[in-house]
Amino acid sequence: MRISLIKEILIMALGDKIRKYRTLKGLTQAQLGSMVKLTGDRIRQYENDVRKPKDGKLMEIAKALDINPTSLFEPDYRNPNSVMHTFFELEDIYGLRFEKSGENYQLVFSQNEDAQNSDWLMDGIAAWTAKRKELQPDINDSAEAITDKKEKYALWKARYPYDLGEDIQKQSALIADFHKNAASLIPQNRKDITTFSEFFKSLLALDVESVIFHTAIGKVTGIRSAIFTINLDYIMNTSVSVQKAYMCFRECCQDMKKIGIEIAENPMPVDGVMHISMSTPCPQVIALFEEYEKLQEEKACPAFDEDAYKMEIEDIMRMFHVPIKEYV
DSSP states (O other): OOOOOOSSSSSOOHHHHHHHHHHHHTOOHHHHHHHTTOOHHHHHHHHTTSSOOOHHHHHHHHHHHTSOGGGTSOOOTTSHHHHHHHHHHHHHHHOEEEEEETTEEEEEEOOOSOHHHHHHHHHHHHHHHHHHHHTOOOTTOOHHHHHHHHHHHHHHHHHTTSOHHHHHHHHHHHHHHHHHHHGGGSOTTOOOOOBHHHHHHHHHHHHHTTOOOEEEEEEETTEEEEEEEEEHHHHHHSOHHHHHHHHHHHHHHHHHHHHTOOOEEEEEEETTEEEEEEEEOOHHHHHHHHHHHHHHHHHHSTTOOHHHHHHHHHHHHHHTOSBGGGGO
16 A cells, blocks of 8 residues: 655655645546646656646646645745645644744644654654753853854754664664565465566555555656655564565565666665665556556545456556566
8 A cells, every 4th residue: 555755854745735635626636637738647647746747737736626826835934825834734744733822832743643653753852852952052162162062963953863874774784684584484486577467466465465565656866766665663563464475575576686677675764764665767667656556546536446446457467467577
């Protein structure tokens, strides 16, 4: 199942905003597309952040969705309206609200349904408060000490939530140990995959086992890529059946890598939580991820037709039943 949080920022990505307000408006991608003289596929690309609409087209989309265009544009923290919409997003995500305290207002974060993210934010605010108090210049500090504290504070904020170099190395070793120990879950009689349709089948198998993971199309080191991420703590402590489905999917990725498809596997922090990330610039895998996204949209549609859904999967399987080695 797809949960869009590839970007390490608190504010929603543009694609997520368009999807959110389109859903609130009760429109399909095709319906919104027709209202702004675009195809449903182009709206899907916008929502997946594969393409970015120009400002003029973004204004048209905002008008069609009957919303303030400011809610779609990237935050401008010098613009009060933009700042207000940023606060509104934080309310939706973290339960942020303001309470009047005397002549001032104070920020309050209430527990919401996304408990993991709320807990992480509370921990972050506590760490921030403690670090700011620790490095706050004192009236008795020398000029050198004040400069040193300011530099340490700026560096702490830039590195937050951890020292990346040291933590990534530690997490890489942890991931390697997990994969080594879980390798026994892969059936001994398993054969290496040779077609992209077999890879897609392993991706769909994750849904069958209700595995929680994330897919996205984005840029990795400046190159458009298909990106798969899964929470490290979750996969290490989940059921054996979920671990098995994940390991079989990962093994399919390894099969493609052995054939010659470029696939990178790394620890990746997402919203303060460490994930395992696998990414590839392979156009065929990107196309398969786009088809997968489309299938997820159909499953979420109120008029979901299971028979039509199964037929579409069969069509995708036929379309991508091609040798992987031909696309190295």
